[in-house]
Amino acid sequence: MSKYTDSAKKLLELIGGSDNISVVTHCATRMRFVLNDPKKADVTEIESLDVVKGTFTQAGQFQVIIGNEVPTFYNEFTKIAGVGDTSKDEAKEAAKQNMNFLQRMVAHLADIFTPLIPALVVGxxxxxxxxxxGSIEMFGPDKGQTLVDISQFWSGVHSFLWLIGEAIFFYLPVGITWAISRKMGTTQILGIVLGVTLVSPQLLNAYSVASADEIPVWDFGFAQVEMxxxxxxxxxxxxxxxxLAYxxxxxRKVVPNVISMIVVPFFALIPAVLIAHVVLGPIGWSIGSWIxxxxxxxxTSSFGWLFAAIFGFAYAPLVITGLHHMTNAIDLQLMGDFGGTNLWPMIALSNIAQGSAVVAMIMLNRKDKKEQQVSVPAAISCYLGVTExxxxxxxxxYIFPFLAAMIGSSIAAVVSVGSGVMANSIGVGGIPGFLSIQFGDWIPFFIAMAIAIVVPILLTFVFAKTKMGINAYQRLGK
Known part of the structure; x- marks a missing residue:
């Protein structure tokens, strides 16, 4: 008998039994359930189990926080429950049965960008x-010069790294079209080829269009298409x-199998490339530029502070709904159009603020060893950009630390936007996010970062002594 046998049996009972489980999988710290009837899960009793450190529902999945021992617990649970091993992709697909239309659209967007995140973080x-x-000026005898200016080695490193940066950001459409073909279950190499046709060196570079004296065209006699x-x-x-995917x-549905290997790729790729350059490219460019x-x-307007305050306050709730995935597309569009993004710094600050509120809760609940097992890793994860x-x-x-973090994030966002802080790219959120900030904006960003650390901690201590905090502790039996 495993040490988790009794806990696994109890969790199975409280979650509604095997018949209520559509799909179950796990991640680094959590069990992820797609339940046939989420109302059958007794959340209060589940959270009272010794092995359980919390629960929440996101993207149609009921998630139970177990901790680092989740793989062992998962194996024991699936053996007792009689449910098979399931991939995360299968779990996500099954979870969509519990989502509304907007949630499904956001989930689709997340499915596109999630596979790209490792490359975007590296970039x-x-x-x-x-x-x-390349931007920080030296002191002393080399004052006014950068490492790139005074060292051939660092100059070579600077030039070499752009090879990778360019591949990630300039040729991002290749990754997007591949991710879509992967998500839709279509031929991935065709998605890659389509992406390459959008960024081919044969075409006039997107960054050169505004200054070009003449735009080359494909001349078909009866019509011309801009290259x-x-x-x-x-x-x-x-x-x-x-x-292309559709x-x-x-x-596939209308072409006989005997000739599908030849006909389907040909009549899918060529029309898709033509439609992309004649119709969708110009329309998409206009939409992206407008956004x-x-x-x-x-x-950057005189009311920028208000927009920043609202975004800084609302970003964490957006994470709960999954709508925060939309900001990836906006950030990348801002980078393409303006050479940087003023949205990403606020996201990094929001992550820091949530982590700071947890730090305050660690100090408030320092005698609660069970909660420390969740809160300490959670704070570290949050400061590194993963807030869930x-x-x-x-x-x-508890609610009140969440509100304290939102307020701290809002104030920090106002300082960031008011100071004109811009990021070169999106990258690691949280404290390491300063590496993405343009060097000239480091000082105001560090000031905003200090606010995102100090304000949530102080407000969490204050709120803990108010009626809101006292009620939270009573509700949780503390």
């Missing part, structure tokens, strides 16, 4: 490092990727 770190060696590239453009790539899916213009103008364990495991359970 952000690379651009941040290039920022350090414009869509480097770093998000919306055109998304639109083109879905057109064309392929439709052709980035609205966001950038809002943040902190928010769902601690802050939302």
């Amino acid at each position: 952000g770190l690379i651009l941040g490092f290039r920022n350090i060696i 414009i590239g869509y480097q770093a453009q998000v919306i055109p790539a998304i639109l083109a990727g879905f057109v 064309l392929e899916i439709w052709l 980035s213009d609205v966001v950038y103008t809002s943040l 364990p902190a928010m769902f495991g601690i802050n939302l359970k």
Whole structure:
């Protein structure tokens, strides 16, 4: 008998039995359930189990926080429950039965960008490092010069790293069209080829269009099509990727299997590339430019502080709903249009604020060893840019630290936007996020970061002594 046998049996009972489990999987610290009837789960009793450190529901999945021992617990639970091993992708698909239309749309967007996040994080770190060696001026005899200026080695490193940075950000459409084909279950190499046709060196670079004296064209006699590239453009790539995917899916249904290997790729790819350059590219570029213009103008206008205050306050609730995934597309569009993003710094500050509220709760609950097992790793994770364990495991359970973090994030966002802080790219959130910030904006960003650390901690201590905090402790039996 495993040490988790009794706990696994009890959890199975409280979750509604095997018949109530549609899909179950796990991540680094959590069991993820897709339940046939979520109302059958007795959340209060589940959270009272010794092995359980908290619960929450997100993206149609009921998630139970177990901790680092979750793989062992999962194996014992699935053996007792009689449910099979399931991949995370299968769990996500099954979870969509519990989502409304908006949640499903956001989930689709998340499915596109999630596979790209490792590359985007690497790209952000690379651009941040290039920022350090290429922008920070030296002191002493080399005053006014950077490492790149005084060292051939660092100059070579600076140039070499751009090879990777360019591959990630300039050629981002290739990754997007691949991710869409992967998500839709269509031929992934066709998605890659479509993406390459959007950024081919044969095309006029997107960054050169505004200054070009003449735009080259494909001349078909009866019509001409402009040969414009869509480097770093998000919306055109998304639109083109879905057109290719749906064309392929439709052709698979109508083309006989005996000739499908030849006919389907040919009649899916060529029309998709043509439609992308004739219709979707120009439309997507206009939509993307409009979105980035609205966001950038809002943040740099005389009312930018108000927009920043609202965004800083509301970003954490957006994470709860999953709507925060939309900011990835906006950030990337801002980078393409303006050479940087003023949205990403606020996201990094929000992550820091949530982690700071958890730090306050660690101090308030320092005698609660069970909660320390959740709160300490959650705070570290939050300061490194992953907020879900902190928010769902601690802050939302008490409510008042979550509110304290939102207020601190809002104030920090106002300082960031009011100081004109810009990031070169998106990257690691939380404290390491300063590496993505343009060097000239480091000081105001550090000031905003200090606010995102201090204010949530102080407010959490204050709120803990108010009626809101006392009620939270009583509700949780503390």
